[in-house]
Amino acid sequence: MRALPVRLRQPDPSLRRLDRAIVLVVLVLGAVTAAIWFDPRIPTRVVNLPMDIAINVAATLVGGTVALLGWVRWRATGRSTSLYQASAFTALSVTNALMTGLVIAGHGDAFGLDQASPGAAPAYLWSATRLVAAVLLLLAAIQGIRGARVRIAPSLVAIGPTVALMLGTVALVLAGGLRVDPVSRAVDLMQLAAFAAFLGAAICFRRLFARDRHASDAVLLAGSIVAAFSQLHFVFDPAIATGVVTTGDLLRVGFTAILLFGIQVEIQDELVAVQSANLELARLSDVDAANATMAERARLAREIHDGLAQDLWYAKLKQGRVAGALELSEETRLAAREVLTALDAALAEARQSVMAMRADPTSGSTLEEVLRAYVDDFGDRFGLRAEFQSVSTLPRLSPRTEAEVLRIIQEALNNVRKHADATVVRVGSEVSERVLRLTVSDNGRGFEVAAVPRDRFGLASMQERAEGVGAELTIHSRPSDGTQVVLDLPIHTNRKNGVA
Numbered sequence: 001m002r003a004l005p006v007r008l009r010q011p012d013p014s015l016r017r018l019d020r021a022i023v024l025v026v027l028v029l030g031a032v033t034a035a036i037w038f039d040p041r042i043p044t045r046v047v048n049l050p051m052d053i054a055i056n057v058a059a060t061l062v063g064g065t066v067a068l069l070g071w072v073r074w075r076a077t078g079r080s081t082s083l084y085q086a087s088a089f090t091a092l093s094v095t096n097a098l099m100t101g102l103v104i105a106g107h108g109d110a111f112g113l114d115q116a117s118p119g120a121a122p123a124y125l126w127s128a129t130r131l132v133a134a135v136l137l138l139l140a141a142i143q144g145i146r147g148a149r150v151r152i153a154p155s156l157v158a159i160g161p162t163v164a165l166m167l168g169t170v171a172l173v174l175a176g177g178l179r180v181d182p183v184s185r186a187v188d189l190m191q192l193a194a195f196a197a198f199l200g201a202a203i204c205f206r207r208l209f210a211r212d213r214h215a216s217d218a219v220l221l222a223g224s225i226v227a228a229f230s231q232l233h234f235v236f237d238p239a240i241a242t243g244v245v246t247t248g249d250l251l252r253v254g255f256t257a258i259l260l261f262g263i264q265v266e267i268q269d270e271l272v273a274v275q276s277a278n279l280e281l282a283r284l285s286d287v288d289a290a291n292a293t294m295a296e297r298a299r300l301a302r303e304i305h306d307g308l309a310q311d312l313w314y315a316k317l318k319q320g321r322v323a324g325a326l327e328l329s330e331e332t333r334l335a336a337r338e339v340l341t342a343l344d345a346a347l348a349e350a351r352q353s354v355m356a357m358r359a360d361p362t363s364g365s366t367l368e369e370v371l372r373a374y375v376d377d378f379g380d381r382f383g384l385r386a387e388f389q390s391v392s393t394l395p396r397l398s399p400r401t402e403a404e405v406l407r408i409i410q411e412a413l414n415n416v417r418k419h420a421d422a423t424v425v426r427v428g429s430e431v432s433e434r435v436l437r438l439t440v441s442d443n444g445r446g447f448e449v450a451a452v453p454r455d456r457f458g459l460a461s462m463q464e465r466a467e468g469v470g471a472e473l474t475i476h477s478r479p480s481d482g483t484q485v486v487l488d489l490p491i492h493t494n495r496k497n498g499v500a
Contacts, residue, residue, distance in 0.1 A: 044246055044247050048245050056103075062260050063090075063096065080140075091132050095125060127186075130191070131193055134194040134201065141205050144204070206221050223255050230255065286400050319340045323337050366396070367396075371409060371429070372390075375427050378413050382417050384417070384425055397436075405438065408466060416442045422442035422444030424443045425442040425443075438486075439487075442482050443482045446477045446478050446479050447478075449476075
């Protein structure tokens with residue numbers, strides 16, 4: 001049995017670029033972390049109060065913004081992953097705001113932020129906060145993969161972790177007297193657990209990006225990697241005190257910068273999504289309007305065919321019998337024949353109108369096919385030599401634009417039949433330099449364009465239809481030299497107006 005060929009799925013370029021970037025970040029952070037671990041001479045902290053306050057204020061503002069965006073996204077879409085993300089950054093922002101506020105208010109030492117004798121409360125609070133945030137981000141990524149809904153109260157998810165952290169901190173402060181051992185097992189275990197949770201979140205966000213290609217997932221992937229290494233650095237130097245900036249804090253700066261970049265990317269993605277939705281809405285609106293117009297024209301075509309055309313045919317039949325009556329005088333018979341000729345012309349025009357109304361550009365036929373069929377029928381019905389010539393393939397336009405172009409050509413041909421006294425009429429089309437040009441030329445008697453009254457309905461309606469689709473209508477004519485109607489339709493204008 002012959003084996004069937006196996007098609008290998010080609011890796012996505014964006015995913016390959018992201019993987020290369022993440023590998024580079026891991027290698028750089030891993031090398032720095034290993035150097036600090038094996039060489040104790042490398043300094044891991046500096047004392048700089050303005051820098052410490054600036055880092056915490058920036059982290060508070062950016063984290064709060066991300067939390068707010070996540071909450072708004074959850075309220076708009078109902079995605080539970082957004083709620084978990086909002087909860088994680090709410091916990092981080094509240095803790096940052098608490099510690100920064102205490103330092104600015106001058107109560108940092110009472111809370112255990114004194115450099116000389118740091119208390120237990122800040123270390124345990126900050127370790128617990130990062131662990132809770134890491135677990136929430138991991139849950140957010142898992143929920144995104146599974147597509148599950150939050151099964152508990154949203155307020156509990158969003159506010160519960162932060163309230164629990166605050167109550168725990170108050171209990172530690174009230175207990176008093178606790179000091180942080182640099183190698184405290186409890187703090188180290190929480191930091192290592194947070195490290196593992198951040199790495200797990202990074203793996204899950206990578207899966208989400210591979211599936212959905214959302215830029216926010218790539219940002220959270222990179223941020224989770226940096227946050228995970230920040231936890232390791234905190235294990236090396238667990239200093240939580242006023243004015244002390246460690247390498248873990250510098251990694252927090254990188255995490256904050258990634259989040260700030262993510263906010264910008266997300267806003268741009270939302271704007272692009274809104275613009276795409278608006279364009280799609282405009283296109284659907286044009287299609288609906290075109291469909292409604294075509295339905296109304298089809299109804300009018302049926303009414304003309306079943307009513308007016310039948311009545312004209314019946315009147316022509318009766319008038320033919322009258323014109324053939326022997327008892328009529330020659331003058332009366334001549335008048336009867338003139339009436340018969342007028343009825344014949346009216347019947348032909350009614351049939352032509354029915355065909356024009358039933359010419360539907362949305363039916364699947366191209367504009368070129370519709371125009372060619374209409375011109376051929378026009379020549380057959382009115383005894384003119386009618387030709388259609390297309391130099392290049394006509395582009396597909398929106399239903400509304402194709403309908404307006406067809407009506408302009410119809411009106412130009414009707415003017416030829418009624419006023420030009422022509423024997424030959426040619427309709428041509430060509431596309432050059434992003435412009436579609438349609439022409440209607442005849443060998444009739446022509447006229448002075450400047451002498452035509454501006455209130456002539458036929459020419460005015462042609463001009464209005466052309467302006468409605470962003471086209472330019474020009475009429476060239478001289479007495480005894482025929483007439484040429486030129487319609488120039490910029491294709492890029494059509495795209496701007498929502499046509500394809």
